[in-house]
Ligand SMILES: [Zn+2]
């Protein structure tokens with residue numbers, strides 16, 4: 001069935017999005033990547049996006065797609081705040097600010113320091129992460145993913161410090177922090193040396209009173225972002241706080257933040273621990289958010305960590321790697337070597353912790369194999385695309401999202417969709433590829449082998 005709302009880009013459009021139409025951009029593609037790397041970009045290592053549920057991002061959001069060239073133009077004009085040429089080109093785009101030398105395109109960004117700040121209590125991790133804290137695991141992933149950038153963990157920030165509004169969500173009975181207030185605070189405390197600051201919390205978020213929740217919020221113009229892992233916990237929707245979460249006021253009428261002072265506990269009183277699945281989800285969402293900070297928009301070209309995501313299944317389905325278009329953008333900013341970066345990520349994914357924990361939690365499910373293609377592709381074949389018509393919801397969501405052009409809502413749930421609707425949608429879709437971590441490992445192995453082959 002042909003879907004009128006989401007039309008996947010053709011191979012020609014994907015190629016144009018990667019290589020560009022402008023001569024400088026085309027030349028730098030040849031100059032910066034070897035023939036085998038260019039061949040790799042067009043290989044079956046990079047698969048088209050599949051739509052699997054009505055709630056999927058691309059059926060609910062208008063995404064024109066940011067080509068490499070449109071990214072480059074905004075990058076050359078001074079960074080992430082300039083948005084030009086986001087329409088998918090049907091003809092060569094007019095280029096502004098053309099530069100003739102190759103060096104112009106590899107101009108390093110003024111600062112490459114990424115700051116991560118924990119907000120509120122974070123889960124206890126010592127017993128399940130081989131002694132390494134949750135934040136250190138995230139930091140080591142970011143070091144590999146954003147090779148050549150500096151990653152710094154800032155001291156924890158208390159909820160009180162942000163002076164944000166908070167409330168209890170009526171559907172979940174759980175505390176939520178008003179994300180826009182925290183973004184305002186982050187802008188004030190962002191260190192001068194930082195390129196961006198990303199705050200991470202385990203408390204659920206909302207952007208404004210009319211919304212049910214939001215996974216995260218970012219102001220890429222200011223280089224600040226915030227995201228919550230609350231809903232990445234498998235038991236989030238299964239637990240109820242039994243009225244324990246209550247908004248309190250001090251005698252002077254101000255909000256009482258002492259309710260956030262305690263370590264995170266499960267409802268039975270046991271300590272909340274980070275499992276490898278949650279950690280891997282956190283790595284993906286964090287790299288996605290930081291890429292936004294570097295000026296990368298949502299990706300429509302191939303399956304990519306920069307694909308938009310509307311629900312947990314879609315997030316899990318999204319790979320942990322960048323597609324060629326997005327990889328080229330990041331490479332332009334950071335100037336890393338492709339193979340060295342993949343090898344670093346592979347080394348990170350080989351650490352003993354993963355061997356012990358990932359396979360216990362998620363046994364890889366081997367699917368029907370085909371006779372050709374790399375092994376990761378054979379193991380990860382996804383169900384056929386399911387198209388559907390949801391034009392009315394699409395329009396409603398678009399209106400609300402568009403109302404705050406400067407503050408991007410990340411992974412937002414459609415605000416008019418009830419919790420039970422979301423659960424229904426969750427049930428409709430095929431189970432997410434729970435072996436996503438082992439596929440990531442295999443993908444890296446195959447990619448490294450491919451790239452190191454003598455051509
Ligand atoms: Zn991409």
Ligand SMILES: [Zn+2]
Pocket residue numbers: 288292298308410411
């Ligand atoms: Zn995003």
